[in-house]
Amino acid sequence: MKQRIVIIGFGTVGQGFCEILLNKKEFLKKQYGLKWEIVGIADKAYGNVYNAKGIDVPFLLEEAKAKKQFSKDASKWDTLTLIKKSKADIVCELTYTDLKTGEPAYTHCKEALKSGKHVVTSNKGPAALHYRKLIKLADKYGLHFRIEGTVVAGTPILNLAAGPLAGCEITRIRGILNGTTNYMLTEMEKGMSYAEVLKVAQELGYAEADPTGDVEGYDARGKVTILANVVMDGQLDIDNIPCRGITGITSSDIHTAKEHGKRWKLIGTVEMKDGKVTGSVAPEMIDLTHPLAGVMGATNALTFTTDLLGDVTMVGPGAGRWQTGFAILNDVLTIDSAY
Amino acid sequence: MKQRIVIIGFGTVGQGFCEILLNKKEFLKKQYGLKWEIVGIADKAYGNVYNAKGIDVPFLLEEAKAKKQFSKDASKWDTLTLIKKSKADIVCELTYTDLKTGEPAYTHCKEALKSGKHVVTSNKGPAALHYRKLIKLADKYGLHFRIEGTVVAGTPILNLAAGPLAGCEITRIRGILNGTTNYMLTEMEKGMSYAEVLKVAQELGYAEADPTGDVEGYDARGKVTILANVVMDGQLDIDNIPCRGITGITSSDIHTAKEHGKRWKLIGTVEMKDGKVTGSVAPEMIDLTHPLAGVMGATNALTFTTDLLGDVTMVGPGAGRWQTGFAILNDVLTIDSAY
Numbered sequence: 001m002k003q004r005i006v007i008i009g010f011g012t013v014g015q016g017f018c019e020i021l022l023n024k025k026e027f028l029k030k031q032y033g034l035k036w037e038i039v040g041i042a043d044k045a046y047g048n049v050y051n052a053k054g055i056d057v058p059f060l061l062e063e064a065k066a067k068k069q070f071s072k073d074a075s076k077w078d079t080l081t082l083i084k085k086s087k088a089d090i091v092c093e094l095t096y097t098d099l100k101t102g103e104p105a106y107t108h109c110k111e112a113l114k115s116g117k118h119v120v121t122s123n124k125g126p127a128a129l130h131y132r133k134l135i136k137l138a139d140k141y142g143l144h145f146r147i148e149g150t151v152v153a154g155t156p157i158l159n160l161a162a163g164p165l166a167g168c169e170i171t172r173i174r175g176i177l178n179g180t181t182n183y184m185l186t187e188m189e190k191g192m193s194y195a196e197v198l199k200v201a202q203e204l205g206y207a208e209a210d211p212t213g214d215v216e217g218y219d220a221r222g223k224v225t226i227l228a229n230v231v232m233d234g235q236l237d238i239d240n241i242p243c244r245g246i247t248g249i250t251s252s253d254i255h256t257a258k259e260h261g262k263r264w265k266l267i268g269t270v271e272m273k274d275g276k277v278t279g280s281v282a283p284e285m286i287d288l289t290h291p292l293a294g295v296m297g298a299t300n301a302l303t304f305t306t307d308l309l310g311d312v313t314m315v316g317p318g319a320g321r322w323q324t325g326f327a328i329l330n331d332v333l334t335i336d337s338a339y
Numbered sequence: 340m341k342q343r344i345v346i347i348g349f350g351t352v353g354q355g356f357c358e359i360l361l362n363k364k365e366f367l368k369k370q371y372g373l374k375w376e377i378v379g380i381a382d383k384a385y386g387n388v389y390n391a392k393g394i395d396v397p398f399l400l401e402e403a404k405a406k407k408q409f410s411k412d413a414s415k416w417d418t419l420t421l422i423k424k425s426k427a428d429i430v431c432e433l434t435y436t437d438l439k440t441g442e443p444a445y446t447h448c449k450e451a452l453k454s455g456k457h458v459v460t461s462n463k464g465p466a467a468l469h470y471r472k473l474i475k476l477a478d479k480y481g482l483h484f485r486i487e488g489t490v491v492a493g494t495p496i497l498n499l500a501a502g503p504l505a506g507c508e509i510t511r512i513r514g515i516l517n518g519t520t521n522y523m524l525t526e527m528e529k530g531m532s533y534a535e536v537l538k539v540a541q542e543l544g545y546a547e548a549d550p551t552g553d554v555e556g557y558d559a560r561g562k563v564t565i566l567a568n569v570v571m572d573g574q575l576d577i578d579n580i581p582c583r584g585i586t587g588i589t590s591s592d593i594h595t596a597k598e599h600g601k602r603w604k605l606i607g608t609v610e611m612k613d614g615k616v617t618g619s620v621a622p623e624m625i626d627l628t629h630p631l632a633g634v635m636g637a638t639n640a641l642t643f644t645t646d647l648l649g650d651v652t653m654v655g656p657g658a659g660r661w662q663t664g665f666a667i668l669n670d671v672l673t674i675d676s677a678y
Contacts, residue, residue, distance in 0.1 A: 020506075020647065024506075024508075027508065028506070032505065032506075148503075154648045154649075154651070155648075155651055156499075156503035156504060156651075159502060159503035160495075160499060160503050163498060163502045163503060163673075164487075164495035164498035164499050164502060164503065164669060165495060165669075166371065166669055166672050166673075167359075167363075167367070167371075167665055167668040167669045167672055168665060169363075169366065289633075289635065291630075291633060291634070291654050293633070294628075294630060294632070294633035295630070296628065308359065308661045308662070308664070308665040309493045309494075309655060309656055309661070309662055309665055310493075310655075310656055311655065311656075312493070312494055312495075312653070312654070312655035312656075313653070313654040313655065314651070314652070314653050314654075315630050315651070315652040315653075315654070316648060316649075316650065316651035316652065317648055317649055317650075317651075322647045322648070323647070323648055325647070326506055326507060326647040326648055329506040330503060330504075330505055330506045333505050333506055334502075334505075
């Protein structure tokens with residue numbers, strides 16, 4: 001069956017996902033039998049387009065890259081109408097994350113499911129704030145709500161936990177979940193001060209003009225919430241998770257750790273104790289022999305502690321154009337293989 | 340549906356698998372809906388048992404631990420007859436590996452598939468020597484031939500490659516695939532000579548009395564063959580894969596590597612170049628900044644190089660009672676979830 005896809009949000013991730021679909025069209029068909037058609041796109045900057053027979057993706061990609069309004073198959077439907085009325089099988093919700101309200105992505109996901117469409121998202125908002133409600137809704141209608149792209153998208157840890165680790169009980173998750181702060185700590189070890197390295201990180205595009213979300217640990221906390229509630233079936237409220245970032249780490253702290261054969265890392269932790277799931281984010285001095293200690297630069301990593309295997313660690317890239325695009329693709333393949 | 344299972348080979352892995360099934364019975368039912376019954380066991384040492392209604396697993400586990408012959412539900416069927424005639428859904432082939440002929444496991448797998456039963460195996464023989472024939476046979480009958488337990492069983496890399504990494508093209512695999520030699524190299528770095536550390540490894544049970552399979556790289560070569568032919572769809576013949584073990588590594592080599600910020604590791608490599616898959620096993624000096632360099636002791640690790648994600652590394656335990664038992668369980672869960 002051909003998967004008809006609607007894309008909400010045509011920024012880096014949406015464009016990257018479409019480029020992958022186009023570049024790998026033959027491979028995906030041959031290897032996995034995937035046939036697809038993009039039937040609609042909604043984007044705040046470029047406008048909304050819809051064509052039940054399929055839109056001209058290469059043309060629209062060029063328009064978006066030229067920062068032009070979409071000029072082909074323009075639709076009068078607003079985004080919610082497009083989600084509800086489009087003849088589509090899968091809605092990919094790829095708008096920017098709002099960790100306070102989860103909106104407008106939460107409403108997008110909800111309406112997509114209610115109108116009988118699977119949802120794949122890279123948006124941490126709905127996943128961190130409303131996972132339980134959305135998965136319940138998806139189950140009710142026999143649909144998928146898939147979120148691999150929400151947590152270190154380039155390292156498929158959610159699908160790893162759900163599939164290849166199935167059968168294990170995961171009792172603890174510890175991870176380097178934010179590439180920006182890991183890059184900063186790596187550079188501080190080479191001699192730069194916190195203020196200097198923040199400036200470089202901003203110049204490189206790793207950190208935003210307002211770096212609060214990264215350096216105060218809020219981004220990592222969003223991911224901890226998702227890991228706790230999705231992988232460990234917890235019921236954590238993001239605001240109640242203790243969270244300390246790296247703003248208090250000085251060059252002297254870095255030096256002291258080194259002297260003791262350790263290294264500072266911003267660690268997100270989820271733990272199961274006596275049937276209760278807890279989470280936290282804080283800088284920790286990690287022993288150099290631990291697999292997480294060797295993870296440098298913008299790389300992410302995560303250790304699952306399990307009953308049957310002990311520790312299993314995965315190291316890989318965080319988010320990015322291809323990385324998050326891949327996560328969306330992998331979830332689409334999973335949906336496709338189930339039908 | 341209840342999965343009726345026959346176990347061929349009741350050594351460490353078979354016993355470990357049964358213990359996991361018993362210990363986690365409620366968890367597996369609640370979490371994954373898995374219902375199971377062991378209906379037969381065949382073992383060279385303890386004899387063959389069969390009961391279509393289910394055998395008494397705890398009792399037989401005790402007998403095996405006491406090195407007694409099975410005294411309950413003893414069957415007159417030889418192993419091949421048990422495989423063919425038993426009313427079972429899944430045959431778990433858990434006998435010892437023979438990398439020269441793949442027998443008797445190859446025949447066991449073949450006959451199981453021919454009589455309509457899924458096969459799950461931890462035996463490297465059939466997987467390294469006859470994968471293509473067996474998967475073709477399985478496809479012909481609409482059955483599963485699953486082999487997660489054959490390569491670093493405690494770190495689910497085959498199922499990772501097939502599932503959560505689907506959509507990527509894997510262009511290279513490099514890994515520490517043998518725990519014994521990695522333990523030996525780790526200890527040599529601490530100051531022991533090759534001869535000394537081999538003796539300790541044998542005392543600890545890591546290395547066998549005849550350590551050839553580990554130290555000459557043959558075990559790693561078997562895994563390289565499986566990775567090449569299963570993950571990268573190659574057609575490698577195990578005997579044609581260049582293979583050098585660690586017997587030539589001296590304390591002086593270890594020291595030289597250290598001076599250059601590197602570390603010796605026995606690396607199995609599979610590469611795709613111009614559409615052709617090649618494999619090799621050899622000791623390599625790895626830069627200390629590479630994720631594989633930090634993997635010490637009997638731990639295994641593997642880096643996938645992919646088109647969309649770059650490098651993704653997985654670190655975890657190798658084989659063992661629970662680890663390989665888990666791999667069998669995970670494959671059984673996959674089969675169960677497909678029906």
